[in-house]
Amino acid sequence: MPPKKTILRDAAPYLPELTLDCVILSFHEDRLKVLLLRWKGTQEWSLPGGPIQRNEAVDAAANRILKERTGLDDIFLQQFHVFGEVERYNREEIRHKLKHLIDPDKWYERAVSVGYYALVDYTKVTPTPDAYTEQCAWWDVQHTPALLFDHNHIIHVARQALRTQLSWQPIGYNLLPEQFTLPELQRLYEAILGKTLDPRNFQRKMLSLGILERLAERRRGGAHKSPYLYRFKKEQYELKLKEGNLFFT
Amino acid sequence: MPPKKTILRDAAPYLPELTLDCVILSFHEDRLKVLLLRWKGTQEWSLPGGPIQRNEAVDAAANRILKERTGLDDIFLQQFHVFGEVERYNREEIRHKLKHLIDPDKWYERAVSVGYYALVDYTKVTPTPDAYTEQCAWWDVQHTPALLFDHNHIIHVARQALRTQLSWQPIGYNLLPEQFTLPELQRLYEAILGKTLDPRNFQRKMLSLGILERLAERRRGGAHKSPYLYRFKKEQYELKLKEGNLFFT
Structure with a gap:
């Protein structure tokens, strides 16, 4: 049986079955913050992300999404993990929660996601929602709500990778004020x-x-x-x- | 204009436009070695790798390929980078070099590759070629030939990642004898x-x-x-x- 078509496959300019998820982090009032999006007409939140254009490098797509959500160029950006499980989350549940936004026959195909984290200056960001969402806001990374898809898991893995990074790179240049x-x-x-x-x-x-x-x-x-x-x-x-x-x- | 079909897209059980490349490393006579494959009827070498089955996790595909090429289970395996450039290598050149093995109208589509490295015990590996190749052998990682695709670059990035790993994890358990x-x-x-x-x-x-x-x-x-x-x-x-x-x- 051939696989069902997906919203991504229908959208011809995008690579099918490959997406990005971006864990955008900042440091404010001694707390690590993460940028989240609230989907239109819901109380459901998720990470920023999206598909990759057919003529766009994967890293370039991550930079584009970050620019769109934060207004910033030249962000410190780190690929940290490929989320490649066959069943990454309960698709039935997502289909139900977002049925007013997305054709319920779509969003039904497997997508592999490349995870990036970004470290940004809290004071320089203009949080901006995307076409599916109506609010973009900072959350304390330790007190995020239950997110759509596998995004709580993705944040967890990003934090592990960031801890690891502290042993091979200094961190702070993009997160602290100059002095x-x-x-x-x-x-x-x-x-x-x-x-x-x-x-x-x-x-x-x-x-x-x-x-x-x-x-x-x-x-x-x-x-x-x-x-x-x-x-x-x-x-x-x-x-x-x-x-x-x-x-x- | 719709994109041309690829060998992967034709092979229905695989995810289109996503592949794996595996940098399999061992340590022998004080040298770091990498496992390479020689393509049938050529003097052209490349890394082991391949596509991901539609019902297979990306990590599981990497384990499968490693098992097929080395005979080993339970290998220390690390995702290290997604190679997502639009033009990763000269497709025309590859098309020419491998035209006796692959329909020259195919292999023409963009593929994003997930890079893994593996650390294995040299003495336990049975190097085994795949369907396109006729030799599987260890090369000194500092003296590899000019490889097909962007595989010299992939090895370079894997070595950088492995150096990084030394600052966050001990290494040696899979590479050295017990004592x-x-x-x-x-x-x-x-x-x-x-x-x-x-x-x-x-x-x-x-x-x-x-x-x-x-x-x-x-x-x-x-x-x-x-x-x-x-x-x-x-x-x-x-x-x-x-x-x-x-x-x-």
Whole structure:
């Protein structure tokens, strides 16, 4: 029996059976945030994503979707996993929930999804819904609702990959303001790792990477003694990104 | 204009426009080796790979291909990159080189490839060609011939990913014999990183992970003083694999 046609296959300019899902993350008020979309006429949320144009590289499609949802170019973007299970989610349930938006005979075919995560500056994003959705908003990554499709799972895997990335690349350039204190940097790392770190060990390790420049100024106004401000040394930071290994340097 | 049909699209049980490429690596005589296939009636080599069955998870397809080419089950297998460029290689050239094997009007469509690498025990592999190829053999990863498709590039990206992996996971369980010396382990790491490491730093870092058990015996017969034999503590090794971060532990 030939497979049923899908909405993607009907849409001739797109690759059939391949989609993208984007876990767009930012750091705001010491919390890791994820950008979600609410589908028209529902209380159902999902990740941004979509199909890949026939004449478009997969990475270019991810950049396009990110630009459309955030307004940003040149985002730090990382492929992290291919979601290739045959039954990724309950299609019957999706068909029912979105029947007012999508021809119920479609959305019925298998799609393999390439997962990307992006790290963006919270203050620079203009959240923008797509053709199927009416709201685009930040959610605390630890308190997302039950999402459509397998998107809670995708966020879970993205967070694991991001934790892994902390051992091979510095992170922070796209997530923190230009000047920050070591405690602020530590809170970002703790939010990603999902655990608290010993401040002295953290500072020793971060400083050993040679990517931080201490400024003359201190952060004023905190409850504790004023900590120094730092910024990333762009060149060394880029070098570490390229080396791709912080353990065996 | 509708796209031309491809060999994959004609083969109804497979997903169109999605393939796998497998970089199967082993460690033998202090060298990193990669398993390559020679196409029938040619001197042209490529990586193992192939399409994904319609009712098969992408990871399951990778395991199937690995089993077919090596005879091994339960291989350490890692998705590392999606090769999603529109023009991944010179299709005209491939069409010409393989015209005796493949209908020249086919192989003309875009395919996105999911790259996997596998780490296997050299001594346990039975290299086995597929339907299009007549030889399956190990090559020194630093001295591969010019390969078909974009497979030299895929090997390059796999090696980068493997270097990265050294900073978030221990490696060696599938590549070394059960008992090994620290210099032997170091030579594996050096082969992957593509550079020499300071022995004292290497030993300090590796021992700090708590995954190595020193045995009572020493390696006899070398030119130097006999080094101790070690083996991996399976349970701690697995734990480190799961943690996925060696830098911020």
